[in-house]
Amino acid sequence: DGGITQSxxxxxxxxxxxxxxxxxxxxxxxxxxxxRQDPGQGLRLIYYSQIVNDFQKGDIAEGYSVSREKKESxxxxxxxxxxxxxxxxxxxxxxxxYGYTFGSGTRLTVV
Amino acid sequence: KxxxxxIPAALSxxxxxxxxxNCSFTDSAIYNLQWFRQDPGKGLxxxxxxxxxxxxxxxxxxxxxxxxxxxxxxxxxAASQPGDSAxxxxxxxxxxxRQLTFGSGTQLTVLP
Numbered sequence: 001d002g003g004i005t006q007s008x009x010x011x012x013x014x015x016x017x018x019x020x021x022x023x024x025x026x027x028x029x030x031x032x033x034x035x036r037q038d039p040g041q042g043l044r045l046i047y048y049s050q051i052v053n054d055f056q057k058g059d060i061a062e063g064y065s066v067s068r069e070k071k072e073s074x075x076x077x078x079x080x081x082x083x084x085x086x087x088x089x090x091x092x093x094x095x096x097x098y099g100y101t102f103g104s105g106t107r108l109t110v111v
Numbered sequence: 112k113x114x115x116x117x118i119p120a121a122l123s124x125x126x127x128x129x130x131x132x133n134c135s136f137t138d139s140a141i142y143n144l145q146w147f148r149q150d151p152g153k154g155l156x157x158x159x160x161x162x163x164x165x166x167x168x169x170x171x172x173x174x175x176x177x178x179x180x181x182x183x184x185x186x187x188x189a190a191s192q193p194g195d196s197a198x199x200x201x202x203x204x205x206x207x208x209r210q211l212t213f214g215s216g217t218q219l220t221v222l223p
Contacts, residue, residue, distance in 0.1 A: 006154075031208075033210065033211075035211075042200075042213045042214065042215045042216065043200075043202075043211070043213045045210055045211070048208055048210060050208065056208065058210070090155065092211075094204075094209055096142065096143075096209065098160065099143065099157055099160035099204075100145060100155075100157060100202075100204075100211060101157065102147075102154045102155040102156075102157075103154050104153060104154040105152075105154045107152070
């Protein structure tokens with residue numbers, strides 16, 4: 001079945017540590033996105049990529065970085081510059097005809 | 112800046128009732144509108160996608176309508192079941208990046 005795979009499901013980060021969240025899709029979609037979900041604040045866009053080797057900042061990009069070296073993969077790194085990283089992170093891909101498909105999410109907690 | 116509002120924020124109904132969830136948006140320059148379902152601790156499951164040129168879409172017991180000119184969409188759920196209990200999110204697709212702008216969701220509880 002086609003879809004988006006996010007890993008790990010749970011991730012714990014120590015203060016000052018960088019961590020990378022994985023997102024892989026086999027839908028052959030060009031566009032991929034990272035969203036952050038916090039209780040009571042809805043989902044907010046972190047970064048997006050519309051084509052390989054190109055990506056753009058979203059509304060809350062500070063403290064995050066991404067890469068898009070392959071069409072299938074769009075990893076998100078949460079750097080030590082992100083002061084409040086505890087949240088639920090969702091990766092998505094989009095095709096105009098069929099809309100958005102989301103992964104199952106990664107829950108990141110600072111310990 | 113686009114704002115998406117969902118009313119009510121929470122809803123509790125007995126099993127078997129028909130119900131309507133409301134979504135409004137401030138900028139009508141959208142490509143499409145998508146309704147999602149989210150179970151606790153899970154990702155988003157797409158329910159219905161309405162293209163900007165369409166007025167409604169149906170899937171099983173779900174029917175979504177779109178009135179772009181007034182900035183409104185509704186999600187109608189017929190004969191609700193306890194398994195329908197979840198948070199329902201409305202999102203509009205806009206801009207050159209085709210990005211989603213979400214509402215805060217309606218938390219639905221269907222009581223057996």
